[in-house]
Amino acid sequence: MPAPQPATPRPRPPDWPARLATYLAAHLDTPFAWGRHDCATFGAGWLLLLDYPPAALERPWQSALGVARLLRRASYADYLDACLLPEGALRIPPAQTTRGDLVLIPSEHPGYHNLGIVTGSRAFVTGPTGCHPIPFHHTATAAFRV
Numbered sequence: 001m002p003a004p005q006p007a008t009p010r011p012r013p014p015d016w017p018a019r020l021a022t023y024l025a026a027h028l029d030t031p032f033a034w035g036r037h038d039c040a041t042f043g044a045g046w047l048l049l050l051d052y053p054p055a056a057l058e059r060p061w062q063s064a065l066g067v068a069r070l071l072r073r074a075s076y077a078d079y080l081d082a083c084l085l086p087e088g089a090l091r092i093p094p095a096q097t098t099r100g101d102l103v104l105i106p107s108e109h110p111g112y113h114n115l116g117i118v119t120g121s122r123a124f125v126t127g128p129t130g131c132h133p134i135p136f137h138h139t140a141t142a143a144f145r146v
Contacts (some may be wrong), residue, residue, distance in 0.1 A: 010052070
């Protein structure tokens with residue numbers, strides 16, 4: 001059974017736009033590494049800057065195999081629901097995202113998704129050489145107002 005949906009999203013700190021700009025700039029050259037700088041750790045870092053508790057997005061993997069094991073039990077969207085909704089995030093349709101939201105986008109690797117941070121018409125995701133923006137509106141499968 002999915003976690004209960006909050007009535008309204010958790011309020012963001014007043015200076016969240018500056019926090020977002022600083023966070024994205026700091027990760028432009030950070031290469032992808034499972035368990036250290038993958039899409040979940042990238043999203044979790046953003047949540048910490050929004051004053052979410054450290055366990056809001058637990059990362060119980062260190063490799064692609066660990067992710068595959070986790071996702072055999074539940075989809076990535078279900079995993080995010082269980083982690084984020086109890087902490088005050090709000091699941092929203094991807095078409096309703098605004099800057100600072102989290103969005104789940106299918107990866108170029110079949111069966112995998114990227115968790116990105118929305119900046120407008122694009123979302124920043126992790127990649128081999130660092131974070132980069134990609135379009136997402138037509139492919140996103142889930143989104144969260146955080």
